[in-house]
Amino acid sequence: MTALAGVTGAPISHSLSPVIHTAWIQALGLDARYQAFEAPDPKDFARLCEQVRRGELAGLNVTSPYKLEAYAAADARAEAALACGSANLLLPGPDASLRCDSTDAEGLLAALDEQAPSLDWSQLRVGLLGAGGAARSAAQAVRQRGAELIIVNRTTSRATELAEAFGGSAGTLDDLETAGLVINALSQPPDADLIARLPDRAVVMDMTYRPVVTPLLRAASDRGLGIVDGLAMLIGQARPSFAAMFGQLPPSDLDVRSVALAALEAR
C-alpha cells in the first residue's frame, strides 16, 4: 500500500516540503506520497493527529501555528522535542499512540555547518532575533553547541523567558556589535541597517527562505559577511523527518536544493 505522509499548518500551500520529499521519494522509487494538508482550524489539526495515531499517515511534519499543539498532543516525546518544548514531526507509535520529535535544531545546525563551516563555536557569541517558535529551536541548537546566546525581541518579556529556559540573556541591538553569528528568527523582516553594526567577520543566518537571499542576507553579503539561508535549514530538517517517516535516508546523490530553488522560481 502506498505510504502517505505530509506537512500541515495554516497556511500551508506555500510550503516547499512536498517538493523536497517528493523529489526524494521519486529518486528512491518508493511507493509513497507526501502532500500538504491545509488545517485552517485546530479541529482539522486534531483530525490529522488521529490519522497519524491510527497509522493512516506514516508521519506528519507540523509548522506554524501547530508546533506547540503537536507537542501537547503526543503521548511520547523524543529528546529534541523535550529540549525545545515544541514539535515539527508526528509519528505513529505502538498501540495507536502518537510520538513527536523536533528536527528544526538539527536542520539549523546542518545549514550552519554546510554554509559557514569555519565558525568557531567555542568562542562564539550568537545574537538571536526573535523569541517565537523558530527562535526556540535556534536557542536549543546554539546552546547545544556551547555558544553564548543573546536574544533580542520586540516583546522583551518573551526574550527573557527564552533566555532563562536555555541559559542565555536578553539583550538589545547594541549587543550585536560583538556577535560572531546573528540568526534571524523573526516572522517580519528586520531592518537591514543592523548589518552595518556587526563585526567584520560575522556570519548572518536568515531562517526565512522566500526569497532565499533576503534583504538582510543581501546586505550582509554586500558587506562581505558570511551568509546562511533558510532553505538550507528547511532541507536540513526535512532529512531526519524523511528517514523517520519512510524508514530510509534521503538519497545523497540528488541535488534537492536545485529542485527546491527551481520550484521557488516557478512560483
Ligand code: NDP
Ligand atoms: P512566531 O510567530 O512564533 O514568532 C514570530 C517572531 O517575530 C516573534 O519573535 C515576534 O516578536 C516577531 N515579530 C513578529 N512581528 C514583528 C514585528 N512587526 N516587529 C518585530 N518583531 C516581530 O513565528 P515562527 O517562530 O514560527 O517563525 C519565524 C520565522 O522563521 C518565519 O519566517 C518562518 O517561516 C521561519 N522558519 C523557517 C524554518 C526553516 O526551516 N527555514 C523553520 C521554522 C520557521 P514578539 O514576540 O514581540 O511578537
